[in-house]
Amino acid sequence: MRRLLPHPILAAFLLIFWLILQQSAGLGHILLGGLIAILASLGANLILPEPVSVKRPLKILQLLAVAGVDIVRSNIAVMLILFNPRPKPTSDFLEMRLELTNTFGLAVLACLITATPGSAWLEYDRERSTVLIHVFDLVDADEWVKTIKTRYESLLMEIFQ
Structure with missing residues (x-):
């Protein structure tokens, strides 16, 4: 079974998203979505550097x-x-140290930071375990670091490490 479906969580999410996008749970959509999910799972197996292991799956809902x-x-x-109508926002760069080392946790954190309007993940230095983030309106750098560490990094560490 592991050879046919090396990443079952990925395949399940892809099938669910397919059905949501199609707005139908008909047999044809389930079969086609299932085929696409299996092929994507097999393709992902070729490029993923390590197996994905989720330690606490219910924390994913909290993170979402x-x-x-x-x-x-x-x-x-x-x-x-x-x-x-006020002066320009004070955009700036913020470098912060991360405790998170899991590849998938870092990828999810990068997506979350970039998906949040007003911030963008720019660079990660694996040797120093630091990330460079651009913030559109940086008022308090310490507050940004605290927010990312307590709201995202801690949850991702519970999920992946």
Whole structure:
């Protein structure tokens, strides 16, 4: 079974997203989505450097909820900055040390930071375990570091390490 479906979680998510995008759970959509999910899982097996192991899968739901709320709040904050007639926002670069070392955890963290409006993951230095982030309106760097560490990094460490 592992040879046919080397990444079952990836395949399950792809099938669910396929059915959501098709807005149908008909037999044809399930079969086609299942075929696409299996092929993607086999393709991912060729390029992934290590097997994905999720230690606490229920924490993924907590991470999705936290990230969803943060993305909505950041959208509103960026909109208010853009429409508010005040001096330019104080954009700046922020370098922070990470404790997270899992490849997939780092990839998810990079996606979350970049998906959140007003911030972008720019560079990761594996030797020093630091990340460079650009923030659109950086008011308090320590608050940004604290937010990323407590809201994202700690959850990702529980999930992947």
